[in-house]
Amino acid sequence: MLSKSQAKVFFLVATLGFSGVFLALTFDTMRQIPEQTNSAEISESALRGRHIWDRKNCMGCHTILGEGAYYAPELTRAVERRGEEWLRIFLRDPEAMYPGRRRMIQYNFTEDEITDVIAFLEWIGNIDANGFPFDPDMAPTAAIAAAGAEAPEVLQAAPTYYRNVCQSCHAVEGFGGNTGPALDGVATRFNEAELHQWLADPQAVRPGTTMPNLNLAEDVRTELVTWLLTLD
Amino acid sequence: MHTQTNARKIAWAFFATSMLLLVLQIVYGFIMGFAHMGHDVLHDVIPFNVARATHTNLLVVWLLSGFMGSAYYIIPEEAERDIWNAKLGWIQLGSLVLVGVVAIIGFHLQWWEGRKFLEIPRPLDYLVVVNVLAFLLNIGMTLFKGNRFTTTSVTLLVGLTAAALLYLPGMIWFDNHTVDSYFRWWVVHLWVEGVWELIMGAILAYLLIKLTGVDREVIEKWLYIIVGITFLSGILGTGHHYYWIGAPKYWLMVGGIFSALEPLAFLAMALYAVAMARKGERRHPNRIALRWAVGTGIMSFVGAGFLGFAHTLPSVNKWTHGTLVTAMHGHLAFWGAYAMLIFAMIAYVLPEITGRKLYTKWRAEWSFWTSNIGMISMTGAFAVAGVAQVYLERRMGMDFLEAQEAVEVHFLALVLAACLFTTGIVLFIIDFIKYGLPQPAENVPVTSPGGDAGPGTGGAASA
Numbered sequence: 001m002l003s004k005s006q007a008k009v010f011f012l013v014a015t016l017g018f019s020g021v022f023l024a025l026t027f028d029t030m031r032q033i034p035e036q037t038n039s040a041e042i043s044e045s046a047l048r049g050r051h052i053w054d055r056k057n058c059m060g061c062h063t064i065l066g067e068g069a070y071y072a073p074e075l076t077r078a079v080e081r082r083g084e085e086w087l088r089i090f091l092r093d094p095e096a097m098y099p100g101r102r103r104m105i106q107y108n109f110t111e112d113e114i115t116d117v118i119a120f121l122e123w124i125g126n127i128d129a130n131g132f133p134f135d136p137d138m139a140p141t142a143a144i145a146a147a148g149a150e151a152p153e154v155l156q157a158a159p160t161y162y163r164n165v166c167q168s169c170h171a172v173e174g175f176g177g178n179t180g181p182a183l184d185g186v187a188t189r190f191n192e193a194e195l196h197q198w199l200a201d202p203q204a205v206r207p208g209t210t211m212p213n214l215n216l217a218e219d220v221r222t223e224l225v226t227w228l229l230t231l232d
Numbered sequence: 233m234h235t236q237t238n239a240r241k242i243a244w245a246f247f248a249t250s251m252l253l254l255v256l257q258i259v260y261g262f263i264m265g266f267a268h269m270g271h272d273v274l275h276d277v278i279p280f281n282v283a284r285a286t287h288t289n290l291l292v293v294w295l296l297s298g299f300m301g302s303a304y305y306i307i308p309e310e311a312e313r314d315i316w317n318a319k320l321g322w323i324q325l326g327s328l329v330l331v332g333v334v335a336i337i338g339f340h341l342q343w344w345e346g347r348k349f350l351e352i353p354r355p356l357d358y359l360v361v362v363n364v365l366a367f368l369l370n371i372g373m374t375l376f377k378g379n380r381f382t383t384t385s386v387t388l389l390v391g392l393t394a395a396a397l398l399y400l401p402g403m404i405w406f407d408n409h410t411v412d413s414y415f416r417w418w419v420v421h422l423w424v425e426g427v428w429e430l431i432m433g434a435i436l437a438y439l440l441i442k443l444t445g446v447d448r449e450v451i452e453k454w455l456y457i458i459v460g461i462t463f464l465s466g467i468l469g470t471g472h473h474y475y476w477i478g479a480p481k482y483w484l485m486v487g488g489i490f491s492a493l494e495p496l497a498f499l500a501m502a503l504y505a506v507a508m509a510r511k512g513e514r515r516h517p518n519r520i521a522l523r524w525a526v527g528t529g530i531m532s533f534v535g536a537g538f539l540g541f542a543h544t545l546p547s548v549n550k551w552t553h554g555t556l557v558t559a560m561h562g563h564l565a566f567w568g569a570y571a572m573l574i575f576a577m578i579a580y581v582l583p584e585i586t587g588r589k590l591y592t593k594w595r596a597e598w599s600f601w602t603s604n605i606g607m608i609s610m611t612g613a614f615a616v617a618g619v620a621q622v623y624l625e626r627r628m629g630m631d632f633l634e635a636q637e638a639v640e641v642h643f644l645a646l647v648l649a650a651c652l653f654t655t656g657i658v659l660f661i662i663d664f665i666k667y668g669l670p671q672p673a674e675n676v677p678v679t680s681p682g683g684d685a686g687p688g689t690g691g692a693a694s695a
């Protein structure tokens with residue numbers, strides 16, 4: 001059996017030896033990280049976004065690259081999942097997009113700050129994280145479809161704004177979110193004027209409704225209404 | 233001089249601080265438990281990220297305070313002299329409390345850094361550094377000016393010093409988030425799966441020497457072997473945090489292999505505690521302290537070793553990374569390895585410094601069982617929620633919030649288990665208060681003759 005002094009030698013050799021290996025690997029990792037993380041693409045804006053991320057401690061609710069807290073969605077692929085337009089609307093007023101759900105803080109970001117946060121998240125999303133987050137491997141086909149594969153034909157004709165924003169809350173032919181009612185057959189329930197009124201100011205039509213006022217530009221709204229009227 | 237009157241008072245004050253902060257930590261745990269259940273009623277005052285930063289930082293500070301209290305007790309006792317500079321000790325305690333209070337208030341005003349576990353803002357980091365330097369100076373001088381160097385006390389000092397050094401890389405700002413994360417783990421991982429294990433090994437060795445009467449040489453030999461295994465596996469084991477953060481792929485292999493060996497150190501710790509407790513022919517009357525000491529060996533294996541292994545291989549971690557499964561492991565690992573260790577130390581020290589023997593009363597027994605059964609049940613609740621989350625969200629692609637709503641009910645279970653756990657903590661603290669203040673060393677019958685080598689030197693208390 002080992003004596004005490006042999007045990008001491010074992011301790012010293014293991015500690016010093018593996019510390020050395022670790023430092024060597026760290027050196028190599030520092031050489032490789034710039035390319036693997038596209039650090040040349042960290043724009044001024046993305047860096048400001050990182051500072052906002054840090055100052056607000058977003059990691060105290062969210063995970064990013066799987067690190068942080070387990071209270072709010074993983075954000076590594078947020079830009080890919082939601083798109084910039086959706087994220088803008090969300091960050092202006094988080095509760096509008098998730099009425100009555102688990103709450104995020106309303107930070108009252110300026111438009112520039114929102115741009116910065118999105119730039120940071122976009123940079124994160126492009127890091128080569130050895131595959132993380134992994135695509136679900138047991139997904140039923142419906143969930144795969146909802147994750148963005150093949151959309152039904154009616155939706156191919158839908159305005160981009162619908163695909164980017166409205167769809168996260170509304171479904172057509174079972175495709176889309178379920179925060180709001182399915183829009184199949186809306187044209188039979190509302191006429192053109194009613195739809196315009198509704199989209200311009202949902203609160204005025206149904207006080208207390210959880211459909212957000214998206215402050216749509218006139219032409220976007222017209223495009224949306226024209227398309228909605230084809231859903232009969 | 234053979235009395236450690238000042239050192240004992242300071243150690244007691246650090247332990248008292250620990251207990252106070254633990255209670256606060258638990259309060260914030262409940263806030264988060266309710267938030268996960270869907271009752272985030274304090275959102276406007278204490279949003280989740282504030283509660284979380286407070287919960288985890290209080291944990292780290294109370295454990296550090298407990299380690300410091302242990303060092304203030306053990307090092308003078310082993311060196312056979314009183315603390316080098318008592319005044320410095322009190323100032324150091326005061327400044328630690330000050331940093332803690334300012335940090336906690338700061339968190340509530342969103343004054344922090346958004347870096348998990350290292351949320352304390354930079355200016356306070358500097359204060360922490362000064363504080364720790366004062367601490368190391370004080371116990372270091374005590375050791376060097378003392379009459380005796382022991383493996384146990386030197387290991388403890390080395391562990392504490394290394395912990396202080398490893399804090400530094402965590403203070404640097406890097407523009408690249410991945411690099412920032414890389415060095416954040418030098419603090420978090422190399423603490424809990426490296427130098428803190430060294431501290432744990434030393435404190436446990438001290439307790440086993442005192443409580444079992446097994447020969448110091450035997451115990452200290454095993455101490456070397458265990459901490460040797462710790463560093464052999466734990467240093468490269470850091471790689472299990474580098475799988476998915478944008479670091480090279482070889483970390484999957486390096487981290488996978490070496491972190492898979494880490495449980496061996498905890499297994500050795502458990503076997504060593506059990507074996508020494510059985511071997512010890514001298515029965516120290518403080519059976520509760522021995523139970524906490526053996527308990528910390530066993531529970532650290534379960535929480536850190538077994539539950540750590542459960543998600544450390546890349547093929548598992550690719551699904552569980554950053555889910556409630558991690559929280560499951562985090563709770564039992566911290567509880568088993570470090571919280572119970574400090575409880576063991578307190579359970580041993582209080583009778584020694586107050587001359588009272590409350591360890592024979594029912595409360596001591598019940599606090600051990602209720603807190604442990606409570607924490608195991610909490611771990612079970614996190615485990616069920618975590619595994620469900622992994623399958624629903626990660627593997628089947630359910631939306632995050634929907635999956636969370638599906639596991640809300642397990643947080644009811646968590647909160648109920650946490651009530652049981654808290655009962656145990658309250659019982660422990662009642663005893664802490666009932667023990668009263670430390671007595672001057674002359675007034676307490678000598679129970680620890682200073683433990684020179686050889687069996688039977690463990691507390692001869694009322695044996």
Ligand code: HEM
Nearest residue numbers: 424472491494536540541543544553554558562565566569
């Ligand atoms: C007393 C010792 C230990 C403590 C206190 C501890 C605590 C923790 C904590 C708090 C985390 C969460 C860290 C974060 O995400 O920021 C964590 C993560 C982790 N721990 Fe431990 N741990 C210990 C030992 C171990 C051991 C021995 C293993 C492996 C055998 C292990 C494997 C892991 C893994 C793989 C993760 C990452 C989880 C993820 O990907 O989200 N831990 N640990």
Ligand code: HEM
Nearest residue numbers: 069070071258261262264265558559562563566567571650
């Ligand atoms: C007794 C009541 C407690 C409750 C209800 C509780 C609950 C929680 C909750 C809900 C989280 C947040 C998980 C998330 O990010 O969503 C958390 C985090 C954490 N708690 Fe507790 N906790 C309690 C006590 C403790 C104790 C006694 C310890 C240490 C021994 C502890 C250590 C931790 C750690 C290390 C984390 C971070 C985990 C990680 O990031 O993986 N907690 N706790």
Ligand SMILES: [Fe+2]
Nearest residue numbers: 421425470472
């Ligand atoms: Fe680790």
